[in-house]
Amino acid sequence: xxxxxxxxxxxxxxSDRSAGDRARHRQLVKEAIKDQLPEILTEEAIIGTSGxxxxxxxxxxxxxxxxxxxxxxxxxxxxxxxxxxxxIGSTGDEVEQGKPEEGGNEAGDIVLExxxxxxxxxxxxxxDLGLPFLERKKxxxxxxxxxxxxxGLREQxxxxxLDLEASFIEKLKRQKILETQLEIALRTNPExxxxxxxxxxxxxxxxxxxxxxxxxxxxxxxxxxxxxxFPIMDVSGSMDQMKRYLAKxxxxxxxxxxxxxxxxxxxxxxxxxxxxxxxSENDFFHLSGSGGTFISSGPLKALxxxxxxxxxxxWNIYAVHCSDGENYSNDNEPAIKAFQELVKIxxxxxxxxxxxxxxxxxxxDKIKGAIKDDHxxxxxxxxxxxxxxxxxxxxxxxxxxxx
Amino acid sequence: xxxMREYTVQELEDWAKRIEDIAGSFGLDWYPQEFEIVxxxxxxxxxxxxxxxxxxxxWSFGKAYERxxxxxxxxxxxxxxxxxxxxxxxxxxxxxENPLPLQILTMAHVYGHNNFFxxxxxxxKGTRAELALEFFRASAERIRSYTADPSIGLKKVEQCLDAAxxxxxxxxRIPGNRYVTQEERTKKVRAESPGRDLKVFPLExxxxxxxxxRDHSPRRxxxxxxxxxxxxxxxxxxxKPQILTKIMNEGWASYWHHKIIRTLPLSPxxxxxxxxFHSRVVRPPENPMMINPYYTGxxxxxxxxxxxxxxxxxxxxxxxDTSFLRAYLTQELMAEMGFFxxxxxxxxxxxxxxxxxxxxxxxxxxxxxxxxxxSVPVIHILHADYEDARSLYLKHFFDGRNLEQQYTxxxxxxxxxxxxxxxxxETATFKRKAPFIYKFDGKTxxxxxxx
Numbered sequence: 044x045x046x047x048x049x050x051x052x053x054x055x056x057x058s059d060r061s062a063g064d065r066a067r068h069r070q071l072v073k074e075a076i077k078d079q080l081p082e083i084l085t086e087e088a089i090i091g092t093s094g095x096x097x098x099x100x101x102x103x104x105x106x107x108x109x110x111x112x113x114x115x116x117x118x119x120x121x122x123x124x125x126x127x128x129x130x131i132g133s134t135g136d137e138v139e140q141g142k143p144e145e146g147g148n149e150a151g152d153i154v155l156e157x158x159x160x161x162x163x164x165x166x167x168x169x170x171d172l173g174l175p176f177l178e179r180k181k182x183x184x185x186x187x188x189x190x191x192x193x194x195g196l197r198e199q200x201x202x203x204x205l206d207l208e209a210s211f212i213e214k215l216k217r218q219k220i221l222e223t224q225l226e227i228a229l230r231t232n233p234e235x236x237x238x239x240x241x242x243x244x245x246x247x248x249x250x251x252x253x254x255x256x257x258x259x260x261x262x263x264x265x266x267x268x269x270x271x272x273f274p275i276m277d278v279s280g281s282m283d284q285m286k287r288y289l290a291k292x293x294x295x296x297x298x299x300x301x302x303x304x305x306x307x308x309x310x311x312x313x314x315x316x317x318x319x320x321x322x323s324e325n326d327f328f329h330l331s332g333s334g335g336t337f338i339s340s341g342p343l344k345a346l347x348x349x350x351x352x353x354x355x356x357x358w359n360i361y362a363v364h365c366s367d368g369e370n371y372s373n374d375n376e377p378a379i380k381a382f383q384e385l386v387k388i389x390x391x392x393x394x395x396x397x398x399x400x401x402x403x404x405x406x407x408d409k410i411k412g413a414i415k416d417d418h419x420x421x422x423x424x425x426x427x428x429x430x431x432x433x434x435x436x437x438x439x440x441x442x443x444x445x446x
Numbered sequence: 447x448x449x450m451r452e453y454t455v456q457e458l459e460d461w462a463k464r465i466e467d468i469a470g471s472f473g474l475d476w477y478p479q480e481f482e483i484v485x486x487x488x489x490x491x492x493x494x495x496x497x498x499x500x501x502x503x504x505w506s507f508g509k510a511y512e513r514x515x516x517x518x519x520x521x522x523x524x525x526x527x528x529x530x531x532x533x534x535x536x537x538x539x540x541x542x543e544n545p546l547p548l549q550i551l552t553m554a555h556v557y558g559h560n561n562f563f564x565x566x567x568x569x570x571k572g573t574r575a576e577l578a579l580e581f582f583r584a585s586a587e588r589i590r591s592y593t594a595d596p597s598i599g600l601k602k603v604e605q606c607l608d609a610a611x612x613x614x615x616x617x618x619r620i621p622g623n624r625y626v627t628q629e630e631r632t633k634k635v636r637a638e639s640p641g642r643d644l645k646v647f648p649l650e651x652x653x654x655x656x657x658x659x660r661d662h663s664p665r666r667x668x669x670x671x672x673x674x675x676x677x678x679x680x681x682x683x684x685x686k687p688q689i690l691t692k693i694m695n696e697g698w699a700s701y702w703h704h705k706i707i708r709t710l711p712l713s714p715x716x717x718x719x720x721x722x723f724h725s726r727v728v729r730p731p732e733n734p735m736m737i738n739p740y741y742t743g744x745x746x747x748x749x750x751x752x753x754x755x756x757x758x759x760x761x762x763x764x765x766x767d768t769s770f771l772r773a774y775l776t777q778e779l780m781a782e783m784g785f786f787x788x789x790x791x792x793x794x795x796x797x798x799x800x801x802x803x804x805x806x807x808x809x810x811x812x813x814x815x816x817x818x819x820x821s822v823p824v825i826h827i828l829h830a831d832y833e834d835a836r837s838l839y840l841k842h843f844f845d846g847r848n849l850e851q852q853y854t855x856x857x858x859x860x861x862x863x864x865x866x867x868x869x870x871x872e873t874a875t876f877k878r879k880a881p882f883i884y885k886f887d888g889k890t891x892x893x894x895x896x897x
Contacts (some may be wrong), residue, residue, distance in 0.1 A: 118812065121784055
């Protein structure tokens, strides 16, 4: 005679078992995304785009590796009315084969992609670069524009005054607190752990009323509200993925930071080897040139664009040159001259060298030696954790705004 | 249909009694059956661990949970109505949310499974139902203790489990085949073929990766690592019979739930509702690239029951999916069930051949190839002292299907984790058929033509 047990009476015993494994899996997913950030972010055009853009992230390191068969796929299927030649599937998607021991459910293959908001990836990038938590708030987008200057924050307000930036920070803070609480709860209170885990598992992480922050309104108007940023890239050298990632991170932060200070910000990407031309963001990070370098061509192109499109009377000018430092020696003088001219009419100009090995070139030093202005900076970046401090110091040299 | 939503545990017990009486009258026997009532959340938790109450912790179970929960959330799957495990006593799970007709169907189905677990040779030879729960409980306890041990800790245990999980599929495909140590083999060969060269190591191509490496690795493996290898290998041994008899087993349970329901005294409303659920379970799959084991199995068993009823129980006792399909899947049944083969053309997957006079045998062969452990490449250890340097030489028995490169290389890293010396894997490709070698030496992955 069969026996029956009603486990709903003692629910908490059974349910805590999977909570630990789910939390661990979630942690690994986050780490996987972080590991792939350089790859993901260098592939996507992020600098000019809205933070609500969604990005598909393939999750590689939580694949369960084992020996399996690959392409081409063939096998036996089942379904009435199929004729030779009918298409029943495609090889496109990133799927993982179901394991032999998994149940006979219909969906054998698993799609291994997570869809994430760009803002969440940006936040992971900042975590990756070691930005102090409170500094990150400067970089989150303000979607809403208004004539009034905002001063301070309140917890109540109307929609148009919603400060997404501050609200996002509140949300992040709450998320961090929840994550800490989860760790504790997993050890002491399985019921609670389950509840917290469910809250965290709603991805993208939702806003709550209490997160929202609104601006207090006063009547000041933003003056001088246009900025143009010239990212200039020496594409003659080889930029590996890590260098591209660091360059992109630096430029991204610059863009977002400048955006908090000006009503309207534009970017004009310039790529050069021995010649310079204006390009798209994607090309900026992916082009490679002929091998020879005339550094002067970069700033000269910027000057040309300033003359024709971005007069300094109307535009605040920012420029950042990224290179690995090599230059034809007969171009050194022209390069110094070009930068001198650019510096005269800009708020801030940077010469950034990203190098993984020891040898810094001397052209950077030469140019800095010749241009004494404070708002021209030589920036040397060797690894991830230098990006933020170098950036911060760089922004402090802005002729217009000091931190 | 209102009265069907409310029912008491007592009612379920009454229905179980009626089902047991009828099952008994059909000649079925079973391990004592226990039913546990849960809600869908608990069901997700139980499913993630294949129904075993105390499995050891690992993130892959968290992933399985997420996946199942997502599929369920988007309505892409019904949670399996039935989850019953091969233990003595057997434990089955009923979901609280399910209406009475579904519970009755589920319980009838469960007894079919129980009978199969008790009588099929794969289970009898390959598992000890009365010891299973204790084995898993004790294994989980030991693994937790390694995680809690400050000299080991979570990361190290996880790394070992990740590697062991990858390799567990490579062992004997015949349940009940005991792993034979090299000493035993040497004794046997010495006795039976005195002239043979005994210096070959392993003496014969070895199927069992985990246990062989546990016993012979040149890398000094810690006791806890060896224990984990043993636990993972033995845990997989436990599930192997289920993998090898998926179609037979689901078909058997469906066949008997169908007969039991027909015999049960049911009100017209109940009968109608149950028939509706039944038809949803046994029908061609939503995704035509898969086959439905419930549908395929029940059709074959019904075929046997019509044509050779005296062989019914014998077939259940002695077969596994490959022999079952070989012996009892007829051209007629294949046509009826709409089987077809598919192939890749560029980016598309298209139907290749359907069931016809000149194609059905090939089709059947393909189906048998993919059944059971068919999706696991056959790879043996040929040399454990390759190059006289304790390198490991593996051979993939190429049957026309290519190994997937990235997965292969990542898995070789796991082999290296246990073995510590260079790993070679010989295989071939569909296009060229000439053998080539993957090599991983601990740092670099290479690939080259075999000379």
